[in-house]
Amino acid sequence: MTTTDKPTQENTLGSPSPDEPGAQTLTLSVGPQHSGSGHMRLIVELDGDIILNAQPDPGYVHRGIEKIIELRNIIRSIPVIERPSIIDASNLNHAWVRAIEELQGVEPPARGQYLRCLLNEMNRIMSHLYWLSIYGVFLGHTTMFMWPLGDRELFIDLAESLTGARITYSYLVPGGVRRDLPQGFAEEAIKRTEYFEKRLDEYENIFFKNPLFTSRAKGVGVLSRQKAIELGTTGPTLRGSGVDADLRKDEPYAAYGELDFKVHTRPDGDSYSRVMVHVDEMRESSQLIRQILKKLPSGPVRRKAPIVVPRGEAYGRVESARGECSFYMIGEGGDKPYRARYITGSYRNMAAISAVLEGVRLADMPTSWWSIDYWPVEADR
Amino acid sequence: MNLSHEREDYLIKILKENFPNDIKDATAIRRSRINVTVAPEKIVDVALFLRDKLAFDHPTGVSAVDYNRESRFEIVYHLSSATNPDQRDILINLKESVPRNSPKATSLVKIWPGVENFERESIEMFGLQFEGHPRPEKLFLNDNWDGPPPMRKEVRFPTD
Amino acid sequence: MSAQKPVQSDDPIELLADSLNVWVGKLSDIVHKVIDTEPIRNVINWARMYSLWPVNITTACCSAEFGAASGARHDLERFGVLPYGSLRQSDLIVIEGTITKKMAKRLRMIYDQMAIPRYVIAMGDCAISGGLFHDSYSIVNGAHEFLPVDVYVPGCPPRPEALEHGIIMLQEKIRSSKVYPQS
Numbered sequence: 046m047t048t049t050d051k052p053t054q055e056n057t058l059g060s061p062s063p064d065e066p067g068a069q070t071l072t073l074s075v076g077p078q079h080s081g082s083g084h085m086r087l088i089v090e091l092d093g094d095i096i097l098n099a100q101p102d103p104g105y106v107h108r109g110i111e112k113i114i115e116l117r118n119i120i121r122s123i124p125v126i127e128r129p130s131i132i133d134a135s136n137l138n139h140a141w142v143r144a145i146e147e148l149q150g151v152e153p154p155a156r157g158q159y160l161r162c163l164l165n166e167m168n169r170i171m172s173h174l175y176w177l178s179i180y181g182v183f184l185g186h187t188t189m190f191m192w193p194l195g196d197r198e199l200f201i202d203l204a205e206s207l208t209g210a211r212i213t214y215s216y217l218v219p220g221g222v223r224r225d226l227p228q229g230f231a232e233e234a235i236k237r238t239e240y241f242e243k244r245l246d247e248y249e250n251i252f253f254k255n256p257l258f259t260s261r262a263k264g265v266g267v268l269s270r271q272k273a274i275e276l277g278t279t280g281p282t283l284r285g286s287g288v289d290a291d292l293r294k295d296e297p298y299a300a301y302g303e304l305d306f307k308v309h310t311r312p313d314g315d316s317y318s319r320v321m322v323h324v325d326e327m328r329e330s331s332q333l334i335r336q337i338l339k340k341l342p343s344g345p346v347r348r349k350a351p352i353v354v355p356r357g358e359a360y361g362r363v364e365s366a367r368g369e370c371s372f373y374m375i376g377e378g379g380d381k382p383y384r385a386r387y388i389t390g391s392y393r394n395m396a397a398i399s400a401v402l403e404g405v406r407l408a409d410m411p412t413s414w415w416s417i418d419y420w421p422v423e424a425d426r
Numbered sequence: 427m428n429l430s431h432e433r434e435d436y437l438i439k440i441l442k443e444n445f446p447n448d449i450k451d452a453t454a455i456r457r458s459r460i461n462v463t464v465a466p467e468k469i470v471d472v473a474l475f476l477r478d479k480l481a482f483d484h485p486t487g488v489s490a491v492d493y494n495r496e497s498r499f500e501i502v503y504h505l506s507s508a509t510n511p512d513q514r515d516i517l518i519n520l521k522e523s524v525p526r527n528s529p530k531a532t533s534l535v536k537i538w539p540g541v542e543n544f545e546r547e548s549i550e551m552f553g554l555q556f557e558g559h560p561r562p563e564k565l566f567l568n569d570n571w572d573g574p575p576p577m578r579k580e581v582r583f584p585t586d
Numbered sequence: 587m588s589a590q591k592p593v594q595s596d597d598p599i600e601l602l603a604d605s606l607n608v609w610v611g612k613l614s615d616i617v618h619k620v621i622d623t624e625p626i627r628n629v630i631n632w633a634r635m636y637s638l639w640p641v642n643i644t645t646a647c648c649s650a651e652f653g654a655a656s657g658a659r660h661d662l663e664r665f666g667v668l669p670y671g672s673l674r675q676s677d678l679i680v681i682e683g684t685i686t687k688k689m690a691k692r693l694r695m696i697y698d699q700m701a702i703p704r705y706v707i708a709m710g711d712c713a714i715s716g717g718l719f720h721d722s723y724s725i726v727n728g729a730h731e732f733l734p735v736d737v738y739v740p741g742c743p744p745r746p747e748a749l750e751h752g753i754i755m756l757q758e759k760i761r762s763s764k765v766y767p768q769s
Contacts, residue, residue: 274509
């Protein structure tokens, strides 16, 4: 962390004159090399140790993906559109194939739809666990760093046996999924989800009830319901402010219409609410995995789909781990989209960073802004 | 799951009744997706109507599209509703076209604060100008970026 | 030495300091040679090998696998790799993925601020040659364009095991290196 004075003031340290506006504030530049910032920079204006204003400075991972996918065909683009959030690759992939299928009018077979949901839910758990472990680091709670990452490997193994890759699957293709379940997957998955739910109770005891966490999260970084809606936030951030919006329920895609699950919300809008929404969602997803495996229909997993983007426009959106991920796709009839606008959950939640950090103490800054589940790579694209 | 287009037709009817001259086109392209094209000078009125009367309270994004063959940019506001649970799946694409040689549009930050970052991105990626935007600075690109706006169609890659 | 100076100083203290400098220089040469002999060098290299602290800088998405590698199953700390916040106490930059033009400037700044010896691991295809994004307008095609890289770890993203292998390779490199790099 480096400190810089505001350029307008000259004698902050020497002889501050309290009458001058801004004379007693200090501007900090946090990141990108900082353990509490990730791949981004936050420009924080402080009065004492209270944050007056915090502006995110993203773009350290901006790779021009929207331009790249205009120049590659829709299958070659799949690995590229997964990269913004490789810890949540399946959901991003789903938004992409949903937009293409909407244009092509291709409906995948039922088993393919269920397998998509299966990987999506596993990915949601993995993504939330990764996020939780970083949250533990930000609080200086090393156990909470190690445990979720260890339990994440349970699902990584499952996903690897299903798709052949640890975290970047490219499993969903237009028309279905790449391959069927391997032998013995269902038994192993049921065993692991049951174990995982027990582990969540242990997390509860060591972390979620721990005053180390509650005292720094309850009532800190409040985002009101009204503000959350008008800033356009999405996903757990929005649900942590008491809005029960979840695309899986509101616009049931893939097999979600036939599955039974709850949308979890918390009314308070503070860091604690947002964290607990994530935890409830992990339980729900774990339950969903078992449900999907029970209801899994038989049949083919994939239907033939052409490598072509028909003329027209489509808006494919899914509920990813960090909120709504969407593609606004304009096709011209070639094998590449004319324009594919890529809007991710983190990009939308970026607007909430300054709203959440206002009035928070500097010491609580990492835990408050990380509770938004803002993944800079996903926001920058 | 209801497959009829009743809600979409109803929304289109209301919009056409209230803005008979300003809405150039309003169609339901498929279930729960509505395209509304308006004249750039009237977009603020239509946006206010959508927000206050029809509860489209937040943007899910803003896209800019470069139609270089037609010599225009299209700015698309994707609008959705969180307060009204019955129309959460409905997405309105509010479109306006600006000419390519003077790409000036009115910023809608005052109506939906959430569009700020999206409009900032359109400014740097397409070279658009939004009047009334509070922070028309670079968002993702390097501060000393000196090339042309990279998302324009005439900007090609070396391997292209 | 002092005779070649254009202005000869009469100050005895300055003269003494000048001649001392020469002596200190010669002495340090001798000390360097002694330290670089086999037994002492082995001890120093052994200490360097097992305390590779990487800087807390994440450039792109390979950080997810770096996180997994530091986590419970793979636990990089058993190789002495502990991500650390302070640049001055760190010895290693693990470049985790794509380097954008915006980040490259900061990365070089961070490298310049680190104390010698410092090592660089380029992790992931993007950090090696641009990878999937090689034709993008906003990235640098490979870390070698602005930093000296010690070990390349290919993969997109590399598995944690690959990163472990890269770290072991770096340790082997340190084991056989000289204590003072030839400058």
